[in-house]
Amino acid sequence: MTLAVLLAVGVFCGVMLSNRTAKHRPPGSKADKLKLPDGFKADHLYSVSEEKNGSWVSMTFDNKGRMITSDQYGGLYRLVLPAIGSTDKPQVETLKIEGDTAKVAMGYAHGLLYAFNSLYVMINNRSNARFPKGSGLYRLQDTDNNDQYDKITLIKPLTGEGEHGPHSIVMAPDQKSLFVVAGNFTDLPKMDIYRLMPNWKNDNLFPFIKDPRGHATDRNAPGGWIAHTDPEGKEWELYTAGFRNPYDIAFNEAGDLFAYDSDMEWDFGTPWYRPTRVCHAVSGGEFGWRTGSANTSPAFADFLSPVMNIGQGSPTNLIYLKDARFPAKYKNTLLAFDWSFGIVHGLHLKPSGSTYTADHEEFLSGAPLPLTDGAIGPDGALYFLTGGRRLESDLYRVYYVDYKNIAPGSNVATPVITNEHKQRTAIEEYHVKKDPKAIEQAWPLLKSPDRFLRYAGRLAIEHQPVSQWESKVYAEKDPQSIIYAAIALGRQGDSSKVGGPLLKKLTTIDYAKLDDLNKQALLRAVEVILYRTGQPDAATKAALVAYLNPKYPSANALQNRFLAKILITIEAPKAVEKTLALIAKNEKFDDKDNEMVTASADLILRNPQYGLDLAGLLEKMPPQQQTFYAIMLSSAKTGWTPAAREEYFKWFHKAFSFQGGRSYIGFIDKARQLALKNVPGDKVAYYNKLSGSELLTGTGNDLVKLYTPKGPGRAWKVDQAVELVKDSLSNRDFERGKQIFSAVLCSRCHTIQGEGADVGPELTQLGTRFSVKDMLEAIIVPDQAVSDQYASISFEMKDGQSIVGREVNQDANFYYVSQNPFDPKTIRKVAKKDVVSSKISPVSMMLPGLINGLNPNELRDLVAYLMAGGNKNNPIYTESSAPKSGK
Numbered sequence: 001m002t003l004a005v006l007l008a009v010g011v012f013c014g015v016m017l018s019n020r021t022a023k024h025r026p027p028g029s030k031a032d033k034l035k036l037p038d039g040f041k042a043d044h045l046y047s048v049s050e051e052k053n054g055s056w057v058s059m060t061f062d063n064k065g066r067m068i069t070s071d072q073y074g075g076l077y078r079l080v081l082p083a084i085g086s087t088d089k090p091q092v093e094t095l096k097i098e099g100d101t102a103k104v105a106m107g108y109a110h111g112l113l114y115a116f117n118s119l120y121v122m123i124n125n126r127s128n129a130r131f132p133k134g135s136g137l138y139r140l141q142d143t144d145n146n147d148q149y150d151k152i153t154l155i156k157p158l159t160g161e162g163e164h165g166p167h168s169i170v171m172a173p174d175q176k177s178l179f180v181v182a183g184n185f186t187d188l189p190k191m192d193i194y195r196l197m198p199n200w201k202n203d204n205l206f207p208f209i210k211d212p213r214g215h216a217t218d219r220n221a222p223g224g225w226i227a228h229t230d231p232e233g234k235e236w237e238l239y240t241a242g243f244r245n246p247y248d249i250a251f252n253e254a255g256d257l258f259a260y261d262s263d264m265e266w267d268f269g270t271p272w273y274r275p276t277r278v279c280h281a282v283s284g285g286e287f288g289w290r291t292g293s294a295n296t297s298p299a300f301a302d303f304l305s306p307v308m309n310i311g312q313g314s315p316t317n318l319i320y321l322k323d324a325r326f327p328a329k330y331k332n333t334l335l336a337f338d339w340s341f342g343i344v345h346g347l348h349l350k351p352s353g354s355t356y357t358a359d360h361e362e363f364l365s366g367a368p369l370p371l372t373d374g375a376i377g378p379d380g381a382l383y384f385l386t387g388g389r390r391l392e393s394d395l396y397r398v399y400y401v402d403y404k405n406i407a408p409g410s411n412v413a414t415p416v417i418t419n420e421h422k423q424r425t426a427i428e429e430y431h432v433k434k435d436p437k438a439i440e441q442a443w444p445l446l447k448s449p450d451r452f453l454r455y456a457g458r459l460a461i462e463h464q465p466v467s468q469w470e471s472k473v474y475a476e477k478d479p480q481s482i483i484y485a486a487i488a489l490g491r492q493g494d495s496s497k498v499g500g501p502l503l504k505k506l507t508t509i510d511y512a513k514l515d516d517l518n519k520q521a522l523l524r525a526v527e528v529i530l531y532r533t534g535q536p537d538a539a540t541k542a543a544l545v546a547y548l549n550p551k552y553p554s555a556n557a558l559q560n561r562f563l564a565k566i567l568i569t570i571e572a573p574k575a576v577e578k579t580l581a582l583i584a585k586n587e588k589f590d591d592k593d594n595e596m597v598t599a600s601a602d603l604i605l606r607n608p609q610y611g612l613d614l615a616g617l618l619e620k621m622p623p624q625q626q627t628f629y630a631i632m633l634s635s636a637k638t639g640w641t642p643a644a645r646e647e648y649f650k651w652f653h654k655a656f657s658f659q660g661g662r663s664y665i666g667f668i669d670k671a672r673q674l675a676l677k678n679v680p681g682d683k684v685a686y687y688n689k690l691s692g693s694e695l696l697t698g699t700g701n702d703l704v705k706l707y708t709p710k711g712p713g714r715a716w717k718v719d720q721a722v723e724l725v726k727d728s729l730s731n732r733d734f735e736r737g738k739q740i741f742s743a744v745l746c747s748r749c750h751t752i753q754g755e756g757a758d759v760g761p762e763l764t765q766l767g768t769r770f771s772v773k774d775m776l777e778a779i780i781v782p783d784q785a786v787s788d789q790y791a792s793i794s795f796e797m798k799d800g801q802s803i804v805g806r807e808v809n810q811d812a813n814f815y816y817v818s819q820n821p822f823d824p825k826t827i828r829k830v831a832k833k834d835v836v837s838s839k840i841s842p843v844s845m846m847l848p849g850l851i852n853g854l855n856p857n858e859l860r861d862l863v864a865y866l867m868a869g870g871n872k873n874n875p876i877y878t879e880s881s882a883p884k885s886g887k
Contacts, residue, residue, distance in 0.1 A: 030394060034366045035794060035802055035839065039327070041401050042364075045081065046090050048385075048393035053077060053092070055387035056395070057316075057372040058168075060112040060119075065378040068095065068119060069395075070109035072388055076121075084379060084399055097140065098150040104131045106140065106152065110247070111168035115178070116231045117141070119149060122180065124165040135161045137169065137180060137233065155233035160186030164216075164224070168248045173255040177230050181259065183245035184216065184223040184289060193237035195284035195431040196222065197462050197492065200241075202294040203302070203531045205565040206272075207635045207674055210292040212666025212701050215266060223289035226259065226281055237432070242287035242303065248318040248373075249281065250334060252349065254415035255425075256356070257281040258307070260315040260336045264295070265610070268312075268617050269660025270667060271561075271628035272297070275596045276313045277306035278336055278347055280355045282452060283428035284459045293631065293667065298593040299558055301521035302487050302528060304455055308358050310345055311598030312614065313338035317374045317384070322412045325380025325403040331413040335363055335374070339388060341606045342369030343598070346800070353450040354420035360597040361800035364398065367606050380408060420450045427453075430460035439469050446481040458484050462492050474501065479509045483521045490529040499533025500540040507547040516556060523548075523562035530569060545572045553578055557589040561628055568636050576639035579629045580647060589625040601819040601828070605804040613661075615820045620659035627655065627668075634675040645679060645687065653692035656703060669700035707739035713853040721776045724856055729772070729864040734872050737865030740858055752870035765869060772863060779851055796836045803830055 031042040048056050054071030061067055067079040067090075076095035082088040097105035108131055111122030119140040127134040136157040140149040158166045164183030172179055191198075200221035202208065210217040224243030229236045239257075246259040259281045267273040272295040279287055288296030288303035298305035317337035321330045334347040346361035370391050374384035380403060387393025400406065427445060430438035438460045445457025461469055470493060473485040486502045493502075506525060514522065526544070530536070536544065549572045552563040560582060567575040600618055604611040630651050640648075652672045656665065672691050679687050695703055741752070752763040770778075795803045795815065805819035808827065815830040851859055868874035 031396065034364060034369070034396070034398075035362075035796060036364055036398065037361075037800060038836075039401055040398055043084075043397045043399075044394060045383075045397055046079070046092070046395040048387060048395065051092070053393075055390050055393040056385045057388050058109050058112045058122075059373050059375050059383065059385060060114050061375060061377060062114040062119070063117070067375075067377070067383065068112055068114065069385065070107050070112060070121070072110075073108060073390070075104045075107035076109070076112075079395075081377070081383075081397075084381060084397070084403070090395070096148065097152060098148050100152065102132055103129070106133070106138070106149075107131065108133075110166065111180070113169040113171065113178070115171050118231075120155075120169045120178065122166050122169050124161050124167070126161045135159070135166050135186070137166070139231075139233075156189065156229070156236070158182065158186055158189065164245045167246070170249055170251065172228065173251050177228060179226060179228050179239065179249060179257065181226045181246050181249045182224060183247075183262075184219050184243070185245075186224070188222065188225050188238065188241070189236070191227065191238040192235045193432055195237065195239055195428075195459075196241055196286055197459070198238075199491065200286070201532065202290050203300075203528050204290065204294045204296065205527050205531055205569045206293055207631055207671065208292065208294050209631070209667055209670045209674075211266065211663050212670055212699075213266065213663050215264075215663070216291045219291050221290055222286065224261070226257070239283065240281040240285035240287075242285070242289050243279070244289045245315075246279075247316045248337075250318045250320040252320050252332065252334075252415070253322060253413055254417060254421070258318060258320070258334055260310075260318040261287065261289075261306075262315050263312060264661075265312065265613075266661040266663040267295070267667075268613075269622040269624070269627075269658065269664045271624045271631075273661070274298075274309075274594055276310045276315050276338070278308050278310065278318070278334065278358070279304070279306045280452070282355070282424070282456065284431045284456070299520060299524075301484070301524045302458075302491070305451065305593065307349070307356050308347055308360065309594055309596045310336065310338070311596035312340070312600060312603055312610070313343070313598075314340040316372050316388075319374055319376065319382070321376065323376040323380065323409075324382060324411050325406045325408060326400050326411055327406070328411075331411055334358075335382070337371040337374060337384070339370050339372065340610050341603050342366045342371060343606075344371065344374075344384075345598075351416045351418055351421065353418060353453065354424035354456070355450075355452040362802055363800070365606075365794075365802060367794075379403075380406070380411075420448075420453050424450075424453050424456045427456045427460050431456075431463055434464055436464075436468065438464050439472070443469075443472065443481070443485075446484040447478050454484060458488050461485070462488050466492050466494075470498075474505055479514060480518055480521075482506065482509060483518060483525050486525045487528055490525065490532050495533045499529055500536055502529050502533075503536055503540050503544055507543050511547070511551065516559070519556070519559055520562060523559060523566065526566055527562060530566065535570065541570050544570060549573065549575075553582055553587075557587050557625060560587070561589075561625075564629060564632050568632055571636075571638050574639070576633060576636050576644060579633055579636075580644055583626050583629050583651060584647070586623060587625045589628075591624070601805075601826075602801075602803060604819050605806075616659045617661070618820055620657070622655065622658040622660050622664065626651070630655065631667075631671040634671040634678075637678050640678075645683075646690070648675070649687045649691040653690065653695070656692045656695050663701070665696070665703060666699075666701035669696060673700070707736070707742070709740065709853045709855075709858055711853055711855050711858075713851075713855065716780055716851050716859070718773075718777050718780050721780065721851070721859065722773045725776065725860055725863050726772055728860050729867060729876050732861050732864035732876060734865065734868075734877050736858070737861040737868075738870065740854070740862045741865055741870075752866075763866065763869065772867065775863065775866065793838050795830055795838045797830075798834050798836055803828070 030044040034042045036042055054074040056069045057072040058070045059067055069077045078093045078095045080091040108123050108125040109121045110124040113120040121138045123133055124135055125131055137155040139153040139155050141151040142149050143151050164185035166182040166186050169178055169180050222241035224246050225241040226239045227236055228239045243261045245262040249257055249259045251257055259279050261277055263276045272293055285304050290296055296303055316339045319335045321333045332349045336345040342365055344364035346363035347358040349356045349358050370386050370388055372385045372388045377383050381397050381399035383397050385395055427442055442457040442460040445453050448454045473489050476482045476485055486506055489498055490502055552567055553560050564579050600614050604615045655668050676684055697704055793807055805817035807815050808818050809816040813832055817828045817830050864876050868876045
């Protein structure tokens with residue numbers, strides 16, 4: 001997006017001052033841009049970037065109350081911080097390691113922890129000349145007590161680096177050991193103890209399609225992981241896993257561990273997309289991340305569900321507020337940092353059985369505010385960093401104004417330990433040992449209504465020798481116990497022997513008498529067994545078909561997903577016909593298991609880069625249930641008629657018209673290619689064209705466009721671009737300028753010469769009002785001058801949330817807010833009685849550097865087209881008929 005976003009999104013976000021009645025807080029200092037809860041104040045303490053100290057991404061406090069930080073691609077720093085209320089600046093010291101002659105002695109840390117009179121450093125780095133130390137957990141010690149570290153010990157080397165590499169270290173609740181967390185690009189090292197059974201598989205009958213753009217194609221289960229170790233790193237225990245990329249973890253007073261896991265934004269619009277989420281990371285927990293289309297759902301009974309689905313974003317930090325000098329409201333509260341959209345989410349935890357639910361609050365936000373790390377300081381204030389990816393980096397402090405009347409330690413809550421919590425933690429002891437008592441104590445938990453308790457019991461059973469409990473599975477009478485015991489045996493039993501008997505046992509359950517949760521659990525059990533043991537023999541298959549085929553389709557869309565997978569896999573009669581009928585019906589699917597507390601539309605105007613991706617997605621959202629069925633049918637080899645194939649392959653052509661994440665088109669094409677392998681050879685070319693092959697580029701990852709910038713681009717600067725363009729607009733290529741205008745989305749929001757959309761202003765007279773320099777300056781550095789007319793507004797609500805968008809109207813009771821520049825007709829009503837205040841954003845919604853994909857000639861052609869107002873007869877074009885060439 002180039003000038004389109006400068007004007008389209010700017011005007012889209014604008015409101016007339018006369019239409020506002022809420023109190024506006026004008027932008028001021030860096031701290032003033034922050035939206036805070038009532039009673040809190042923020043201080044901007046230090047500009048890391050202005051002092052040329054890199055971009056800080058991690059922090060900890062040492063035993064003297066000093067902050068230690070790390071540059072993402074540089075060294076460590078130690079800070080003496082001014083007291084609250086002081087105007088002094090922090091005292092910043094570059095932390096050197098005595099005796100280490102490396103160019104950078106220590107740094108590149110995603111995690112820091114001061115503990116056991118040592119500084120633990122989680123290096124995230126591929127060894128290089130500037131910083132030869134590779135990824136791993138290191139321990140720094142001061143052996144001569146001169147307040148400088150002089151001893152470096154590599155506790156554990158780790159294979160993996162980058163934004164999905166090794167991350168944080170935290171102290172265990174026993175204050176005697178450590179927990180570490182790593183993303184899914186970090187190989188799981190050999191462990192001494194596995195609380196998860198280390199025989200993880202995809203366990204998904206859905207066609208396995210790896211990311212078509214190559215992301216994580218070599219990464220397998222268990223994905224991101226959390227491990228427990230002693231201070232010297234002598235013994236390592238895999239505690240929980242199945243994450244995508246959790247940066248940070250935190251414990252509460254009850255000793256329960258939480259992790260904030262990331263989403264895969266390229267999967268937007270696919271049936272397997274999961275939003276960012278905060279998980280209760282229990283012993284042996286498996287949260288189901290798998291690469292590509294094998295990614296699982298919280299609806300899968302053999303995995304665990306999150307405490308809360310947040311929404312789109314990039315998780316970084318997680319803090320539990322027991323050490324904060326905050327009001328009592330913030331007891332039992334987690335703060336989760338989102339880098340992409342600049343939001344600190346507050347989760348007020350509430351015990352629920354053996355786990356937790358939570359109430360959500362937007363505790364803090366700002367734009368831009370690329371949050372990296374944070375911690376509660378010795379003074380009870382929240383300190384946090386912004387930066388990462390070499391972005392502008394700053395240090396802030398947030399404190400409660402009346403903190404002096406809140407005693408240190410008063411935010412520590414008395415843990416509420418439910419009976420289910422006691423049962424869960426007791427049974428988790430059998431995740432690390434074999435004991436005949438485990439089966440006796442865990443078996444009754446299989447019929448518990450508490451999901452986490454059920455899970456802990458099943459895992460305790462799986463840790464015991466199969467010979468001690470296999471017969472109990474077949475002797476069991478309780479339907480729910482049969483289901484979860486069958487999952488356990490399907491995972492741990494002899495795959496050559498248990499498949500048929502387990503499937504037959506499951507078909508003895510009266511399906512009609514099960515509630516919906518147990519129906520989907522039974523179907524999931526069948527799926528796991530089929531995946532692990534393969535196609536059943538003819539008699540077992542016939543029994544399974546007789547048992548499940550009459551139940552498909554169901555009135556329950558989630559159960560239909562499971563039924564489609566199973567029945568298409570075992571080639572049940574009419575499975576293809578029934579599934580195509582569901583596609584034609586456009587069955588609706590309410591994905592409650594992935595329901596988010598932050599609506600995607602609320603994020604559009606918080607970050608130009610990611611927000612506009614969301615805008616396009618929400619404008620043309622793929623029908624996820626149709627997509628699920630269509631991809632599942634790509635594996636169906638039998639059950640087709642010519643008419644069915646005609647209908648099916650036409651669906652793909654339509655699917656390419658929807659807007660998804662970056663990998664959406666590629667995933668649809670990969671499924672299309674799988675389906676083409678199942679058609680007669682003499683029909684492949686016909687169905688290939690019918691299904692939209694001509695719409696795609698050669699890779700199949702993108703749609704063919706009328707024009708794609710050729711580049712090579714560059715990081716354009718204003719002076720450079722003006723110098724290039726100012727005397728070079730004559731003799732330009734009108735048609736190419738017009739194509740670029742559409743290719744970079746200008747025409748999505750603007751009309752020029754009567755063509756385009758009317759979201760933004762008409763641009764035909766643009767050249768009569770703006771100079772080339774004005775135009776280029778606004779494109780390249782859009783934040784330099786943001787007109788009040790073109791600003792977005794953030795409404796601060798009484799419940800602590802905020803709503804960002806364009807106010808298009810208001811009446812006595814409501815503001816009418818449009819949040820999507822690509823879908824301006826969708827209006828959200830905001831009750832005035834719920835609005836505390838509103839704030840004009842100082843940030844242009846124009847993304848800086850949007851012309852960086854254009855080469856000099858393309859830039860000249862676009863600017864000429866805009867300055868000419870889209871008029872081919874403008875003197876810019878009539879001076880000569882021959883366009884200039886070259887690169």
